[in-house]
Amino acid sequence: MTDELDALKAALRAAPAPDADAKAAAMRLAMENFDRLQGSTEAVRPMQDRPVRAGFLQKGLAMLNALKMKPVLAATTSVAALLVGFVVILPLSGKGPMEEARGNKPVAQVDAPVQNAVPEALPAPLPKADVQAEAKPAAEMAATPAKPDADASATVSSGIVAESAPAVAPDAMAAAAPAPSATRGMVAKMAAESYAADPMLRQVENTESFANADANPVKVTAEEPVSTFSIDVDTASYATVRSSLNAGFLPDPASVRVEEMVNYFPYAYPKPEGDQAFRPTITVMPTPWNPNTRLVNIAIQGAVPQVENRPPLNLVFLVDTSGSMEDAGKLPLLKQSLGLMLGQLKPEDQVAIVAYAGSAGQVLPPTKASDTATIMGALDQLAAGGSTAGAQGLELAYQVAEAMKADGEVSRVLLATDGDFNVGIDDPKALKDFIAKKRDSGVYLSVLGFGRGNLDDATMQALAQNGNGTAAYIDTLNEARKVLVDQLTGALYPIADNVKIQVEWNPAQVAEYRLIGYETRALAREDFNNDKVDAGDIGAGTAVTAIYEVTAPGSAGLLNDPLRYGAATVAEGSAELGYLRLRSVAPGGGPSVLQETAIVPGMPVTDETRFAAAIAGFGQLLTGSKYLGDWGWDQAIDLGLASRGADAFGYRIEAVNLMRTAKALSQR
Numbered sequence: 221m222t223d224e225l226d227a228l229k230a231a232l233r234a235a236p237a238p239d240a241d242a243k244a245a246a247m248r249l250a251m252e253n254f255d256r257l258q259g260s261t262e263a264v265r266p267m268q269d270r271p272v273r274a275g276f277l278q279k280g281l282a283m284l285n286a287l288k289m290k291p292v293l294a295a296t297t298s299v300a301a302l303l304v305g306f307v308v309i310l311p312l313s314g315k316g317p318m319e320e321a322r323g324n325k326p327v328a329q330v331d332a333p334v335q336n337a338v339p340e341a342l343p344a345p346l347p348k349a350d351v352q353a354e355a356k357p358a359a360e361m362a363a364t365p366a367k368p369d370a371d372a373s374a375t376v377s378s379g380i381v382a383e384s385a386p387a388v389a390p391d392a393m394a395a396a397a398p399a400p401s402a403t404r405g406m407v408a409k410m411a412a413e414s415y416a417a418d419p420m421l422r423q424v425e426n427t428e429s430f431a432n433a434d435a436n437p438v439k440v441t442a443e444e445p446v447s448t449f450s451i452d453v454d455t456a457s458y459a460t461v462r463s464s465l466n467a468g469f470l471p472d473p474a475s476v477r478v479e480e481m482v483n484y485f486p487y488a489y490p491k492p493e494g495d496q497a498f499r500p501t502i503t504v505m506p507t508p509w510n511p512n513t514r515l516v517n518i519a520i521q522g523a524v525p526q527v528e529n530r531p532p533l534n535l536v537f538l539v540d541t542s543g544s545m546e547d548a549g550k551l552p553l554l555k556q557s558l559g560l561m562l563g564q565l566k567p568e569d570q571v572a573i574v575a576y577a578g579s580a581g582q583v584l585p586p587t588k589a590s591d592t593a594t595i596m597g598a599l600d601q602l603a604a605g606g607s608t609a610g611a612q613g614l615e616l617a618y619q620v621a622e623a624m625k626a627d628g629e630v631s632r633v634l635l636a637t638d639g640d641f642n643v644g645i646d647d648p649k650a651l652k653d654f655i656a657k658k659r660d661s662g663v664y665l666s667v668l669g670f671g672r673g674n675l676d677d678a679t680m681q682a683l684a685q686n687g688n689g690t691a692a693y694i695d696t697l698n699e700a701r702k703v704l705v706d707q708l709t710g711a712l713y714p715i716a717d718n719v720k721i722q723v724e725w726n727p728a729q730v731a732e733y734r735l736i737g738y739e740t741r742a743l744a745r746e747d748f749n750n751d752k753v754d755a756g757d758i759g760a761g762t763a764v765t766a767i768y769e770v771t772a773p774g775s776a777g778l779l780n781d782p783l784r785y786g787a788a789t790v791a792e793g794s795a796e797l798g799y800l801r802l803r804s805v806a807p808g809g810g811p812s813v814l815q816e817t818a819i820v821p822g823m824p825v826t827d828e829t830r831f832a833a834a835i836a837g838f839g840q841l842l843t844g845s846k847y848l849g850d851w852g853w854d855q856a857i858d859l860g861l862a863s864r865g866a867d868a869f870g871y872r873i874e875a876v877n878l879m880r881t882a883k884a885l886s887q888r
Contacts, residue, residue: 427640427674430474431681433739435845438771438779441727448748450741450755451520451719453710453762454684455703456669456677458484459693461842462874463672465881466695471842475677478839479737479766485835485871486707487763487828489521497716498522498758500802503829504821507769508859509837509851512777516768516819517829518723518800522715524761530713533569533632534586534624538617539602540637542577546604549695550671554636555599557668557700562596564708565589572620573598576613577606586624608640610679611654614665621663630807632664632712635683639669639676651679655686659754662808666711668703669693681740688717688757706869710759716804718755718812721766722748723819725798731773732780734847736836738766748803751812758804765832769847770797796820830863831872838879853883 439447457480464471492499503517537558545551565571566589573584573595584598617633625631655665665687667680672695684691690711692703703711720743725733747753758764771777802815837856840848857879864872 428472428475428672429676429678430472431678431740432474432477435843436735436737436739436742438732438734438847440732440780441725441730442783445725445727446722446745447725447733447735447768448720448722448743448745449735449738449766450743451721451758451764452479452738452741452756453483453758453764454480454681454691455484456680456691456693457481459695459699460669460675460677461839462878463693463695465878465885467672468885470882470885473843476839476842477737477740478836478843479741481839482737482765482767482832482835483763485831485875486869487519487521487765487832488865489519489763489828491521492523496523497804497806498719498802500800500815500817501823502800502817502819503823503825504797504819505825505829505833508833508855509848510769510777512775513769513771515829515833515836516770516797517832518721518766518768518819519828519832520719520758520764520802522710522758522760522762522764524709525713525715530566530709530760532626532629533565533712534621534626534629535565535569535571535589535712536617536621536624536631536633537571537573537599538613538633538635538637539573539575539583539599540577540608540610540613540635540640541575541602541604541606542608542640543605544608544638544640544674545671547671547673550638551602551604553694553697553700554668554670555602556697557694557704558599558634558636559596560697560700561704561708562589562592564705570624571595572624574613574617574620575602576609576616577604579609580613580616582616582620586620610637611651614654614658614683618658618661618663622661625662630664630713631662632666632689633687634666634668635680636668636670637680638671638674639667639679640674649682652682652686655683656754659686659688664714664757665689667691670695685740685756686754688714688754690757690759702869702871707761710762713760714757714807715760715762716758717807718751718753719758719802719804720748720755722801722803723768723798724801725770726794726796727773728794729772729797730770731775731778732771734769736767736769736840748801751805767832767836827863827865830859831865834859834863835875838875838882842882853879853886857883 454477457475457477460475461471461481464475490499490501498520501519501521503519505515505517507513507515539551539554539558541551545554562571569589570586571584571589572582572586575581575583583602584595587594589595614633614635617635621631621633658665665683666689667684667687669675669677669680669691670693675693677693680691683689692699692711694700694703722745741756743753743755771779796818798819800817800819802817803812804815805812834856837848837851837859841853841856857876860872860876860879864876867873
């Protein structure tokens with residue numbers, strides 16, 4: 221006898237004696253399942269030489285005795301052990317007689333689908349409360365005596381194997397056999413259960429919703445010479461696109477808002493002079509993707525006030541602590557992100573915290589920003605759980621912010637959420653009306669989005685656009701630093717409210733035009749002079765870019781035929797392409813102020829305008845724009861590399877690398 225077999229025999233002798241009743245019940249159930257799975261319902265042969273139930277094991281042992289090589293012996297012994305485990309143990313894994321005797325609970329079904337699973341075969345998700353079910357500890361199970369129930373009826377465990385079933389005719393078994401799609405569903409469910417054991421692998425059902433509209437069409441100047449829209453300094457779309465690409469898939473085209481991608485980057489535009497709140501700069505350049513058109517780049521640079529002279533800030537952190545915020549990229553990242561901001565606040569600034577889940581409550585009363593230990597302690601205590609009563613949380617946050625407000629101070633609610641409101645007001649249009657009423661209080665509302673899978677971008681956009689605030693998406697701590705540290709003044713301190721842009725194009729110089737982006741910010745022509753119509757806001761030091769693609773009369777790039785009976789009053793002999801009007805309101809209210817500038821070629825084209833054009837092309841490639849012709853990823857990458865400039869923080873080279881990733885993913 222070899223040393224290995226001697227050791228095996230010694231280990232077997234040292235094992236405790238099995239419970240006779242439990243062993244008998246286990247063998248009975250195993251054999252019943254074995255016979256049933258063979259599809260045979262015939263009676264046992266009444267022959268003296270009929271092999272015993274475990275005859276296949278005996279033959280396996282006989283085969284092992286014939287083997288002399290140690291490696292083969294070890295391998296085949298392992299295979300035999302696995303076969304015993306599958307036949308004897310697997311059928312007992314559900315909630316059958318033995319399971320009930322031991323007190324085990326079945327593993328709760330995971331309510332998240334698995335990547336590559338067959339959608340129609342996925343099981344319906346269970347309520348969230350069921351997901352928290354746990355099995356009893358192993359020690360408790362082992363201490364429970366086994367008392368099998370001989371009359372237990374057949375049950376199915378996890379859709380895999382029935383524990384105990386009466387004899388079924390072969391035809392009936394064939395009729396009851398799952399279809400291929402159902403079999404794949406069983407496999408998907410098994411995979412989901414295994415993923416549930418590791419939260420890093422667990423998949424989340426994709427219920428994302430994005431706010432967007434169809435791309436702006438090409439318009440004929442003679443028919444519609446005026447273009448009007450609200451300014452937008454949001455950056456959420458770019459960060460969402462980056463999150464998708466870094467995760468290895470092309471973003472949903474609905475998540476791509478080109479203007480937010482362009483405005484994500486800081487630009488070195490000329491700064492305002494004197495008391496100007498902002499300064500427009502207009503540049504005309506050839507269109508990278510169409511030699512027959514030109515791009516008109518309208519850049520607006522906000523003034524940068526001295527930090528020490530800025531007014532005190534009353535900031536209310538409105539934190540979503542619902543169950544959907546439990547993932548590492550949500551509430552934990554949210555806490556870290558808000559913690560970064562505290563070091564940028566002045567001692568006289570105040571911070572309050574309101575949290576909401578099934579209901580809303582004030583976690584921290586107004587506290588001086590210098591008391592970082594108290595503020596961080598309150599943040600650290602927040603935990604995810606419950607439904608999402610977002611409207612109730614907003615109501616309370618506005619009440620707290622209004623109570624903190626004083627003359628000359630800025631009050632802002634900073635909502636941190638995945639946008640998944642499901643209690644109270646949850647419709648973006650209804651939320652728009654709700655926030656519009658609160659806007660009159662003078663309290664600003666900004667939104668920080670976190671997490672993927674159930675990101676409700678549409679709700680967050682409705683809140684930010686109607687709350688006189690901005691929307692950003694934070695997927696990493698570096699992004700939190702960019703938004704809440706490097707660009708804090710622009711994010712929190714407004715220098716102009718209700719900023720509107722209107723461009724009147726000269727038909728003698730521009731036959732057609734299209735605005736690239738800003739689809740969700742379009743305004744009626746008459747809204748430009750109506751101060752009651754809300755528009756976007758510009759923060760301190762913020763740079764905003766709008767890009768038009770224009771086509772001259774007689775150009776080969778024209779997409780529309782002239783009207784037979786069309787008539788237009790043209791400015792003959794003028795070099796002006798158009799006329800820019802800007803209207804804005806000072807923070808705190810008052811009548812709007814108008815600025816006007818002629819749009820004429822001649823300003824030098826810089827890396828700033830070329831890089832903005834590269835990002836505009838990047839966004840259009842992601843949406844499959846029909847206006848790019850043969851211009852593709854290679855051209856966008858080359859333009860981005862050639863115009864990235866100094867790029868002190870590496871934002872621009874990151875964008876070029878994202879273009880490379882998008883190119884690779886688009887070729888799969």
